[in-house]
Amino acid sequence: MVRTRFAPSPTGYLHIGGARTALFSWAYARKHGGQFILRIEDTDQERSTLESEKAILEGMAWLGIDWDEGPFYQMKRLDRYKEIAQRLLDEGKAYWCYASKEELDAMREEQRAKGEKPRYDGRWRPEPGKALPTPPAGVTPVLRFKTPLDGVVSWDDMIKGRITVANSELDDLVLMRGDGIPTYNFGVVVDDWDMGITHCIRGDDHVNNTPRQINIYRALGAEPPIFAHVPMILGHDGERLSKRHGAVSVLQYQEDGYLPEALLNYLARLGWGHGDDEKFSMQQFVEWFDAANVSHSPARFDQEKLAWLNQQYLKEADNDRLAGLVLPFLHKQGIALDGGPDLAKLMALLKDRVSTVEELADACHIFFRQAEAPVEELKAKLTAETMPAMEKLKVDLAGVNWEAASLNQLLKDTAKAFNLKLGQIGIPLRLVLFGTAQTPSLDQTLELLGRAETLRRFEAAWPHAQAMAQAN
Structure with missing residues (x-):
């Protein structure tokens, strides 16, 4: 059975890029009669917050991206990571590293000065005939993975095609920090393995992590999932997406008066297409979705196109539903509704003229208060x-x-x-x-x-x- 997942970190809101990744993963599972899993990767204790977690869950609920299992939390699985880490250690596939932060900083600085790529030099890696220094007192070690010294890692990415990376390009990554919390690359492998994830659809900023994770799968004798790395989203000007382009919380679009079905439709079209179809239901999207049709190039976010699409959905929306959506905006704007026209009838009259629910509320004002003409x-x-x-x-x-x-x-x-x-x-x-x-x-x-x-x-x-x- 196909099993996909979405695994956000609760260090911020659910943004456009994350929502699109979740949508693609959800659609792939739904198309193949599989299951979609939600996992909260909360091991960054300094930056993880309950507020961010709530915003992510609320954003997904508003969009209607439902999950079959979860949410699972990494911080509740620490014993499992320690168990797998101990197994790798016992099998000689991992080792304790006592290098201090100061040592590592000095090592990388020296490598940069020589024009080399900064990387861990394996000073604590045990090898036959290699004498290791005595562990220094007062230093809490980290557990590192023994990356193979030769050979390559290859995989067939559903979006990017065949990718091959030489192991000589990889250093010995940290699996477990000194505080007993797993690193991202280790935690995600254990989680996806335990949860039976068959297809891992995620942003292409993780491409460099994939060969490291595949090596860990191999060390565990586990089958890696099939990977699909989705290109990033840029602003309309080709620059990295920022707040000025619309890179805000998904819930901000709710506050600004966008309909969830319009935003979902737009996200589906960001870097994926089905002929010339611009407007379609989520049922159609699930039927049509194929990761092979995801563009290899970054998508460009166009706020005007989103507004146009939202306008089309507003025109077709049920008037009673729109009345309910408009009400909070009118209250916020200080509009008293006593004695005014029926809101649902107003929606029928006004909805063809606006692009957002907020604009729809603004258009109602003339019916509830008299303004003096210029x-x-x-x-x-x-x-x-x-x-x-x-x-x-x-x-x-x-x-x-x-x-x-x-x-x-x-x-x-x-x-x-x-x-x-x-x-x-x-x-x-x-x-x-x-x-x-x-x-x-x-x-x-x-x-x-x-x-x-x-x-x-x-x-x-x-x-x-x-x-x-x-x-x-």
Whole structure:
């Protein structure tokens, strides 16, 4: 059975790159009827926090990337790492190294001065006929792996193809630190082995770790998983992804009003494709996903394209759902909803005009509070020619049948009666009632605003509007 995993470190939020890796691993497992495992790699005790762990779990839950087993925590598995470490030590495949930090720093500095690649020189590595120094007092040793001195490590990467690394390029990596906590390369091997991981899909920043890990698998007589290293994500300008490009917490996108299905769809298209398809469901993605179709080159994050995709999903979203999503934004913005239009009906009217839920909330404001029109714009639109038509509208709005079709006909009849274009009365009416010349279809907007509120606003704004007109 296919078993994949996502193994974040709780040292920060779930970012775009991590979310995409999780998505690809999840999709591969789902496509093959397998299982997706979640593991929290929390051995970096100085930087790991419960807050980060919570943000990662909440981010995955919001996106809908569900897991079948876990989350497992490395810090709860320390005894297992010690057990495997002791086995390697007993079999002569690992050894204690007593080199101090100062010694290692001096060694690397000397290598750099000679133009050599900084690496551990094997000074504590036991070999036949080699005399080792006496372990110094007061130094807590680390356990190092005896990397083979010759031969190569090769694997067929599902994305990058055949990769071969000479063992002579690798030094003896640390397996266990002096405090009894495993290093990343050791912990991940023991975990993936114990958890039966068959396919390891991860970022290509781990390519250099892979030959080291394969050597540990071989030393344990274990079969390594099949690896797939996903290229990194760059900003739209080709630079390393940063906050200015959108490299923020996945939950920040929730706070900014993006729909999870839109973000998932966009992440799926970052470095992977299925013909010209831009918009698709997660069910379709699972059916189509193949690691072989992941690009070998870094993907570029485009905030505008994400916003466009989110707009498409907003247009199709259920109005009641959108009303529930908009509500927290309106509360945060200090908008009182008492006596206002039905939110779900507002969503139907407004959702085609916005790119995010936050913009959708902003578009609702005109229905819940009256804003004063800009003086110059009001002066330009309320003229001697249009004022009589507005006076007539003010009266007729009190008696018209209050539904969009009748309101539309009233606006047309009024414009025709005063020999005006529809916009010549529509724009000043918007300015008077809403303080802006930009609203959705005026007949539908008025229908939702309601007769009582429309007439109240007209009465409240009309003295100011008349004064502006008389000032022309």
